[in-house]
Amino acid sequence: MAAPANSTTFPGDVWAELRLADARDVPHIHSLIHQMAEFELLTDLFAATEELLTSTLFPSPTPPPFTSFTALILDLSPSPVVPDSTSTIASRRFDLSASPLADPEAAAFASPRGGGRVTAGFVICFPNYSTFLSKPGLYVEDIFVRAPWRRRGLGRMMLSAVAGRAAEIGMGRVEWCVLDWNKNAIDFYEGMGADVLPQWRICRLTGAALDKYKGNQEEAADGKAAA
Amino acid sequence: MAAPANSTTFPGDVWAELRLADARDVPHIHSLIHQMAEFELLTDLFAATEELLTSTLFPSPTPPPFTSFTALILDLSPSPVVPDSTSTIASRRFDLSASPLADPEAAAFASPRGGGRVTAGFVICFPNYSTFLSKPGLYVEDIFVRAPWRRRGLGRMMLSAVAGRAAEIGMGRVEWCVLDWNKNAIDFYEGMGADVLPQWRICRLTGAALDKYKGNQEEAADGKAAA
Numbered sequence: 358m359a360a361p362a363n364s365t366t367f368p369g370d371v372w373a374e375l376r377l378a379d380a381r382d383v384p385h386i387h388s389l390i391h392q393m394a395e396f397e398l399l400t401d402l403f404a405a406t407e408e409l410l411t412s413t414l415f416p417s418p419t420p421p422p423f424t425s426f427t428a429l430i431l432d433l434s435p436s437p438v439v440p441d442s443t444s445t446i447a448s449r450r451f452d453l454s455a456s457p458l459a460d461p462e463a464a465a466f467a468s469p470r471g472g473g474r475v476t477a478g479f480v481i482c483f484p485n486y487s488t489f490l491s492k493p494g495l496y497v498e499d500i501f502v503r504a505p506w507r508r509r510g511l512g513r514m515m516l517s518a519v520a521g522r523a524a525e526i527g528m529g530r531v532e533w534c535v536l537d538w539n540k541n542a543i544d545f546y547e548g549m550g551a552d553v554l555p556q557w558r559i560c561r562l563t564g565a566a567l568d569k570y571k572g573n574q575e576e577a578a579d580g581k582a583a584a
Numbered sequence: 585m586a587a588p589a590n591s592t593t594f595p596g597d598v599w600a601e602l603r604l605a606d607a608r609d610v611p612h613i614h615s616l617i618h619q620m621a622e623f624e625l626l627t628d629l630f631a632a633t634e635e636l637l638t639s640t641l642f643p644s645p646t647p648p649p650f651t652s653f654t655a656l657i658l659d660l661s662p663s664p665v666v667p668d669s670t671s672t673i674a675s676r677r678f679d680l681s682a683s684p685l686a687d688p689e690a691a692a693f694a695s696p697r698g699g700g701r702v703t704a705g706f707v708i709c710f711p712n713y714s715t716f717l718s719k720p721g722l723y724v725e726d727i728f729v730r731a732p733w734r735r736r737g738l739g740r741m742m743l744s745a746v747a748g749r750a751a752e753i754g755m756g757r758v759e760w761c762v763l764d765w766n767k768n769a770i771d772f773y774e775g776m777g778a779d780v781l782p783q784w785r786i787c788r789l790t791g792a793a794l795d796k797y798k799g800n801q802e803e804a805a806d807g808k809a810a811a
Contacts, residue, residue, distance in 0.1 A: 390715045402716045409718035425652075426713045426720070481715055486653045488617045488708055488726050489629045491636035493653070494790075499715050520789055520797035530790035537783050550793030556763050558770075559781045562747055563721075563757035566777030570747035 365463035365475070369454045371433045373511060375518050377444040378428035378479065380415045381469035383407050385476045386428060388466070393501045397536065414481075423495065423526060424484065431478035431502065431515060432468045447518035451509060460505045478502035480515055485532065492529035495519065500533065516549060534559070592690035592702070596681045598660045600738060602745050604671040605655035605706065607642045608696035610634050612703045613655060615693070620728045624763065641708075650722065650753060651711065658705035658729065658742060659695045674745035678736060687732045705729035707742055712759065719756035722746065727760065743776060761786070 378386065387407050394403040414428045429446060438448040460466075460475060468474035478501050485496040497519060502511050520531045535542050535553065543553055562570075605613065614634050621630040641655045656673060665675040687693075687702060695701035705728050712723040724746060729738050747758045762769050762780065770780055789797075 390718075394716060399716070405716060405718040413713070413718055413720060426711075481713060483711070483713055484653075485712070485723065486640070486708060486710055486725050489621060489626070489632060491617075491632040491640055493640060496712065498713055517797050520794060521799065524794050524798045530788055531794060532786055532788050534784045535787055537785050543785075546787045549789070550796065551787045551789045554786045554788060556765065557761045557786050558764050559759055559784050559786075560762055560773045560778045561757055561759050561781060562776070562778045567747060567751050567758060569777065570744050571751045572748065 364459040364461045366457055366459050367453050368457040371451050371453060372438045373451055373514060374432050374438040374448045375429055375446045375515055377422055378430045380411050382430050383410050385466055386410055386479055389479050389501055393499060426483045429480040430476055431511060432470060432474040433477050434472060434474045447514060449514055458505055477506040480519060482519060487529055490529040494528050494530040494532060495523035497533035591686040591688045593684055593686050594680050595684040598678050598680060599665045600678055600741060601659045601665045601675045602656055602673040602742055604649055605657045607638050609657050610637050612693055613637055613706055616706050616728055653710045656707040657703055658738060659697060659701040660704050661699060661701045673749060674741060676741055685732055704733040707746060709746060714756055717756040721755050721757040721759060722750035724760035
């Protein structure tokens with residue numbers, strides 16, 4: 358297919374690297390979160406800022422990866438990845454020659470790591486806890502690949518790498534959420550061995566409904582309250 | 585109503601304290617988790633041990649409350665609570681005289697804090713992260729009250745206190761899960777101002793399905809993978 362004007366075309370081999378993010382990645386993370394909100398039809402909930410992302414994801418000192426909030430970046434490189442033992446989580450060659458890929462946003466998403474790398478996705482994850490297992494698990498808050506890079510195996514590479522790391526450090530399970538209308542995602546996750554739990558629903562207290570519990574000064578009760 | 589043999593009856597005022605747990609509370613936490621598994625019809629998933637609970641909930645040093653896995657205990661005392669600034673989260677008098685309460689397990693659940701206190705429930709919570717808000721939130725993994733103490737306002741006291749603390753430390757939301765058949769719980773949570781999100785489903789990778797991602801050594805791909 359013909360590439361749009363200003364697109365960068367990736368005609369053959371590219372090397373994908375999933376790596377720990379750092380504060381230099383915040384502008385791209387911010388843009389990717391906004392694209393994710395658009396995809397999920399949830400832009401009304403989008404309130405991320407680069408300043409808040411920096412202070413909450415990369416505090417000083419930043420805790421070790423997978424012990425607190427952890428951001429990972431997916432970069433695609435035109436040349437083989439030399440793994441960095443402190444930041445590379447996974448790397449893999451992809452041969453796009455059978456179906457060359459045009460990325461109209463490649464210039465806007467130039468990776469801060471340089472070398473012609475393009476940032477194509479991100480992951481945010483953090484530990485959760487299972488009381489039934491009495492063990493930590495890993496919760497994947499977001500896993501996102503920009504549109505032109507989808508359906509090439511990159512999502513599978515990212516989730517496989519994160520699950521592998523969680524299993525290796527002794528976590529008992531990996532969990533994430535999916536929208537019930539996103540059949541492609543549900544099929545993909547089930548194909549990777551995940552169960553989609555039918556019975557659980559998420560409850561959320563936020564905004565003014567949460568703020569009213571500040572300075573929770575309750576009166577003595579008569580024992581007749583509702584629960 | 586007549587109390588069962590060996591029950592302890594609470595005929596009038598009791599003082600409830602929600603406090604930080606410590607390692608001395610582990611035997612009761614373990615028993616309470618098992619009662620919760622029975623209530624949720626999920627005993628097949630129960631694999632908690634006192635040893636694992638101790639090492640995962642009370643590592644040395646234990647991080648500050650609400651910055652990592654945090655266990656709270658609900659104790660009921662026959663005498664007024666003197667709040668401890670390092671461990672008391674909330675306290676409140678309950679007048680049970682209109683409907684005296686018989687607790688057949690009061691002796692088994694004697695609180696390690698002594699003074700005639702009885703442990704009646706627990707909370708496990710930890711920080712999560714909202715990318716749309718770019719802020720931490722609080723995830724309540726478990727909130728549980730033993731059967732004889734239910735419908736007295738203790739669950740409301742516990743969730744209110746936890747939500748209040750989360751709001752005060754700047755968290756953007758409080759979340760938890762509910763089983764879709766537990767209408768009493770759903771009504772209670774909605775009455776407290778929570779939204780029950782209809783569209784999100786939890787995906788879980790655990791056991792053998794997770795272990796297969798260990799040592800994730802993938803081959804180079806041809807770009808035709810499913811996602």
